[in-house]
Amino acid sequence: MKTLLKKLTETASPSGYESAIREVIRAEISSLSTNIKVDALGNLIVTMGKKTDNGLRVMIAAHMDEIGVIVSHVEQTGLVRFSNLGTILPQYLAGSRVVFLNGTRGVINHDLPDDLHKIMPLNKHFIDVGATSGKDCPLKIGDVGVFDRSFVDLGKRVSAKSMDDRVACAVMIETMKIIKNSPHELVFVFSTQEEVQCKGATTAAYEIEPDLGIAVDVTPSLDILGIKMQVDLGKGPAIKVRDMGMMSDPRVVSWMESTAKKNKIAYQLEVLDVGTTDAKAMQISKAGLPSGALSIPCRYVHSPSEVVDMDDVQATVNLLSALLNNPISL
Amino acid sequence: MSPQTKQVLNVGKAQLDLLEELTNANGVSGNEIEIREIIRKKVAPFVDEINVDGMGNLLVIKHAKKPNAIKVMLDAHMDEVGFMIVEEDGDGLYEFEHVGGGDERQFVSKPVSVGSQKLPGVIGSKPIHLASEDEMNAVISQQGMRIDLGPAGKGKAKRGDYAAYATKFIRSGDAIFAKALDNRLGCATLIELLKTAPEHVELLAAFTVQEEIGLRGAKVAAYDFYPQLAIAVDSTPAFDFERPDGNENTQYNCKLGGGPAIYIADRGTLSDPRLIRFLTEVAEENKINYQYRQPGGGGTDAGALHLTRGGVPSVSVSVPGRYAHTAVMLARISDWQDTLNLLQQALEALTPEILSGDRA
Numbered sequence: 001m002k003t004l005l006k007k008l009t010e011t012a013s014p015s016g017y018e019s020a021i022r023e024v025i026r027a028e029i030s031s032l033s034t035n036i037k038v039d040a041l042g043n044l045i046v047t048m049g050k051k052t053d054n055g056l057r058v059m060i061a062a063h064m065d066e067i068g069v070i071v072s073h074v075e076q077t078g079l080v081r082f083s084n085l086g087t088i089l090p091q092y093l094a095g096s097r098v099v100f101l102n103g104t105r106g107v108i109n110h111d112l113p114d115d116l117h118k119i120m121p122l123n124k125h126f127i128d129v130g131a132t133s134g135k136d137c138p139l140k141i142g143d144v145g146v147f148d149r150s151f152v153d154l155g156k157r158v159s160a161k162s163m164d165d166r167v168a169c170a171v172m173i174e175t176m177k178i179i180k181n182s183p184h185e186l187v188f189v190f191s192t193q194e195e196v197q198c199k200g201a202t203t204a205a206y207e208i209e210p211d212l213g214i215a216v217d218v219t220p221s222l223d224i225l226g227i228k229m230q231v232d233l234g235k236g237p238a239i240k241v242r243d244m245g246m247m248s249d250p251r252v253v254s255w256m257e258s259t260a261k262k263n264k265i266a267y268q269l270e271v272l273d274v275g276t277t278d279a280k281a282m283q284i285s286k287a288g289l290p291s292g293a294l295s296i297p298c299r300y301v302h303s304p305s306e307v308v309d310m311d312d313v314q315a316t317v318n319l320l321s322a323l324l325n326n327p328i329s330l
Numbered sequence: 331m332s333p334q335t336k337q338v339l340n341v342g343k344a345q346l347d348l349l350e351e352l353t354n355a356n357g358v359s360g361n362e363i364e365i366r367e368i369i370r371k372k373v374a375p376f377v378d379e380i381n382v383d384g385m386g387n388l389l390v391i392k393h394a395k396k397p398n399a400i401k402v403m404l405d406a407h408m409d410e411v412g413f414m415i416v417e418e419d420g421d422g423l424y425e426f427e428h429v430g431g432g433d434e435r436q437f438v439s440k441p442v443s444v445g446s447q448k449l450p451g452v453i454g455s456k457p458i459h460l461a462s463e464d465e466m467n468a469v470i471s472q473q474g475m476r477i478d479l480g481p482a483g484k485g486k487a488k489r490g491d492y493a494a495y496a497t498k499f500i501r502s503g504d505a506i507f508a509k510a511l512d513n514r515l516g517c518a519t520l521i522e523l524l525k526t527a528p529e530h531v532e533l534l535a536a537f538t539v540q541e542e543i544g545l546r547g548a549k550v551a552a553y554d555f556y557p558q559l560a561i562a563v564d565s566t567p568a569f570d571f572e573r574p575d576g577n578e579n580t581q582y583n584c585k586l587g588g589g590p591a592i593y594i595a596d597r598g599t600l601s602d603p604r605l606i607r608f609l610t611e612v613a614e615e616n617k618i619n620y621q622y623r624q625p626g627g628g629g630t631d632a633g634a635l636h637l638t639r640g641g642v643p644s645v646s647v648s649v650p651g652r653y654a655h656t657a658v659m660l661a662r663i664s665d666w667q668d669t670l671n672l673l674q675q676a677l678e679a680l681t682p683e684i685l686s687g688d689r690a
Contacts, residue, residue, distance in 0.1 A: 016600030017690045040641035042689035070595055070625040073580045081580045083626040085595070123581065141622045142594035142606070192689075193600060203641030 001313060002158060004028070005170045006151040009160035012099055014068025014144050015085045015195045018042050020101070021064045021166075025190050028173050043204045044190040048179055055183040056328055059210035060175075060320070061201050061278040062168035062217065063194030066161070067302060068146040069098055069127070071139050078131030080106065080139050083122065086195025090119045092303045100145035104129050104138045147304040156310060157233065163306035165194065167296050167313060168216040175320045182325050194278055198245075201278035205285035212252070212290055212328070213282030216320065218308070219270055219295035231268045231297045233309040236260075237316040238270035240293035245276025246283055251330035252292035256323065263322045265315050270295055290330060294320060336616070336678065337526050339670040341663050346501060348372065349518045353508035356443060356494040358412030359430050359542045362386055365408040369517060369537050376525050377535075387551045388537040395529035400682050403534045403557035403642075404523060404673075405548055405631045406516030406564065407541030410509065411655050413442065413453075413493040415477065422483030423476040424451075426493065430542030432655050434472050440657045441496040442477055444487050450496060451479040495657040504663050511659040512565035513541070515649045515666060519563050522670055528678045541631050545598070548631035552638035559605065559643045559685060562632040563673065565661065566591050566623055566648035582624065584650045586662050589619030590669035593646040596626065598633025602643035603690040609645065612676045619668045623648065643685055647673065 013021035022044050030036065035047040044064065051057055067086035074080055093108045100106070106129035110120045127145075131137035151160040160166075172188055179186060187208050192200035194217075205213065219238050222230050231238040239256045240248050253269075260267040283291035296316050299307040357365035366388045370380060379391040388408070393399075411430030419425055424444075428437070437453045444451050454477075455470045477493060479486060497509035508514070520535050527533045534555040538547035541564075552560065570585040584591040592609050593601050613620040636644035649669045651661040 016595065017603065019688055019690050022688065038688045040643055040689065041636070072624040072626055073582075075578050075580060077578075083595070083624070085600070142625060196600065199600075199637060202637050203639070207640040 001170060001174060002153060002310065004173065005158065005160070005167060008166035008169055009151050009162045012101060012146045013065060014146050015065040015193045017101060017144050018064045018192045022190065025064065025169060025173065029176055032176050039204060039207065041200050041203050042192040043200045045204060045208070046176070046188045048176065048186045048188065049182045049184060051185040052183040054327055055185065056211040057185040057187065057209070058324065059187045059189060059205060059208050059213045059282060060172060060324070061189040061191045061204070061213070061215050061282065062172045063165045063192070063200065063278060064169060064190045065192050065195055066146055066164070066166070067195050068144055071141055071143045073141065074134045074137045074139060076134045078133045078137050080127040080129060080137065081123070082127055085144065087302055088122065089302055090122060090125070093125050096304050097148040098127060098145045099148040100139060100143050102138065102143060105148060149304040157307055158310060159305045159307045161304045161306065163298050163308050164218045164301055167218060167298070167308050171216055171296065171313060171316045171320060174317045175324065178321050180325060183327055184324065186324055191278055198278050198281040201281040202285070205282045209286065210282065210289055213279060214291070215277040215279035215282065215293040216316070217277040217293060217295055218298035218301060218306070219272060220274070220301045221297040221299050231270050231295070233297050233299060233307070234311060235268050235297070236266035236312060237319050238268045238295040238297060240270045240272070240279070240295055243272040243276045244274060245280030246291065248279070248292040249290035252290050255328060255330055256292060256294070259322050259326070260319055263318065265319045265322070267319065337674055339522060339526065339667065339674050341667045341670065345518065345522065348521065349506070349514060350499040352514035352517055353499045353510050356448070356492070357408050357410055358492045358494050359409040359540045361492045362408040362539045365517070366537065369408070369521065372521050373524055383550060383554060385547050385550050386539045387547045389551060389554060390524065390535040390537070392524050392527045392533040392535070394532040399530055399532040400680055401532045401534060401557045402677065402680060403536060403552065403555045403560040403635065404520050405536045405538060405551065405560060405562045405635060406520045407513045407538045407547065407631055408517055409539055409542050410494060410512070411542050412495065413477065415444065415487050415489055415491040415493065417489060418485070419476055422479040422481050424479065424487055426477050428472065429492070430655070435469055436656045437472065437475055438470055442493045443496040444477065444479065444493040445491040449479055449483060449486055451477045451483065451493070454478045497657050506661050506663060507658050509657055509659065511651045511661050512654050515565045515661060516563040519670055519673065523673055523677065526674060531677050531680055538631055545629070545631050545634035549634040549638070552635045552642065556639055557642060558682070560632065560635040561673070562630040562635060562644065562646040564630045564646060564648045565651045565654065566628065567654040568650040568652050584621055584623045586650050586652060586665065588621035588650060589665055590672045591621050591623035591648045591650055593623050593630070593632070593648070594625050596628045596630065598629035599636055599644060599646065601632070601645040604685060604687070605643055605645035608684050609647065609672065609676055612679050613672055616671065616675045618672050618675070620672060643689065
């Protein structure tokens with residue numbers, strides 16, 4: 001799975017501009033279903049299986065978009081000012097490199113600070129693409145880019161930018177490959193624009209009208225700092241109980257727990273006090289539906305070098321496939 | 331593209347008179363009735379269907395005259411930012427709240443028009459000769475302000491009455507000074523486009539309510555129309571002055587004289603790239619002056635439109651205006667005319683093929 005993860009994380013596709021990652025994912029799953037479509041917001045929607053008598057229509061969503069930058073102004077000096085696509089944390093900017101969809105590469109730094117110990121806001125940063133003036137700058141207003149960081153194999157663990165949420169896309173792809181005789185209609189959605197308030201999942205859920213929604217995302221793990229209620233790397237997938245956008249349906253949480261126990265998959269419970277996932281959008285779609293989420297613990301979320309544990313990733317595939325291949329009674 | 335002569339729109343006396351009537355009327359978010367009635371009367375002679383929905387949106391349809399028409403929604407909000415009376419404070423003085431975004435520092439001394447009787451008043455604060463030195467140097471907060479209707483105003487206004495700035499429209503050369511150019515410019519634009527709508531387009535025009543307090547009307551209007559694509563027409567701030575320190579102004583948002591501002595991204599919407607490309611091509615081909623609005627903050631009704639039902643490819647186009655959300659906005663007639671022509675040519679060039687292929 002490391003090869004797949006490398007391919008996915010090294011693709012540049014920020015929120016709103018997901019065509020590159022869509023094609024990479026499409027190539028991975030095109031042989032798995034004849035029902036593949038792309039909707040108005042660019043979601044890649046793959047339907048597998050048919051609903052049997054006791055089956056459900058389940059929507060499983062992992063977002064394809066990553067956080068990124070968008071050019072707001074090219075200065076006369078050739079330096080480029082930018083705004084954010086999704087939550088960009090200023091502390092990760094100075095010294096980072098970015099790559100734009102037109103191939104341009106650049107480095108980020110900032111204006112002279114009044115106080116060297118204070119982190120400067122986004123609008124005091126700029127991107128240097130090596131241009132000597134605005135006239136020879138290969139970028140223009142509206143051009144979009146992402147962190148430029150390659151995948152690195154650390155053994156049991158791996159690091160890359162956009163583990164959020166490409167690792168979940170990988171989990172979904174691997175799960176789709178081992179779906180067998182599921183009693184359910186499974187609608188796998190590689191969603192768009194999650195980082196800018198779950199837009200893709202909102203419109204996808206509206207059309208799909210699922211009976212049950214599951215989001216697959218990363219969850220921040222600061223286990224090295226010993227913070228309470230943090231999930232840990234290496235302790236298995238996290239079953240989300242609540243985050244800042246959603247309270248998981250308790251029946252969904254129980255179902256996930258009992259399935260994990262039955263299949264001897266180590267898991268954690270997650271109570272998150274920052275952020276949310278596509279499950280929030282699914283839960284309140286139309287007349288509402290029971291929803292929950294599975295999370296892959298991840299260190300340094302939204303940094304250019306996020307870290308996940310490959311055993312957690314595999315265990316998430318095992319749990320997700322066990323959930324989807326078997327009857328569900330909530 | 332049709333080989334016929336292209337329709338060129340001009341901003342002349344009729345258009346300016348319409349804009350004057352729209353901007354002088356009062357329609358603070360939640361109370362857009364006066365604006366809606368002006369618009370309804372104006373469009374009735376040349377549209378096919380007119381409806382008002384449960385929230386007060388004015389929904390207007392001009393049917394296509396050709397088969398396989400593309401369903402396009404144009405959206406312009408009718409509401410403006412303003413105030414609401416909260417409590418009488420004796421002798422014609424009233425505590426108030428603001429409705430929609432507004433810069434508190436700019437409220438004091440502004441003439442306002444209160445309630446359905448349009449009572450004249452002024453926003454005042456504690457008289458300066460009674461203020462302490464600290465108070466003189468501090469920014470006045472809204473708590474210390476009152477709408478003053480004068481002594482004869484005692485008991486005349488009540489809690490819940492709306493108040494709007496009392497600015498009157500003035501035209502000076504290429505400049506227009508008025509309140510609520512955000513978004514009566516958009517409303518006037520839609521009215522003009524309804525007149526000259528091309529025959530191959532099913533034109534769904536929504537004059538929406540309550541944009542300034544959360545895109546509330548647009549959400550509902552788009553659910554009803556559910557078009558193939560949507561264009562929000564609005565007005566956006568131009569912060570285009572030179573910087574006092576001589577450095578380059580890198581946060582101007584857009585510029586007066588730069589023509590219609592096409593949105594790439596704002597706080598609420600990532601415009602559909604196919605529509606950004608399409609509008610750019612139309613502008614280039616017709617040699618219409620245009621600019622891109624800087625990605626970053628702000629929002630338009632498109633924030634609600636694109637999330638409707640299964641999703642609607644959307645983009646916004648705005649007329650640049652200085653001093654948005656204050657008593658007097660400033661816009662250029664030439665920018666408005668360029669906006670009209672860009673949208674007219676866009677409607678004429680629109681085919682379903684624009685949306686073929688995946689979003690981006």
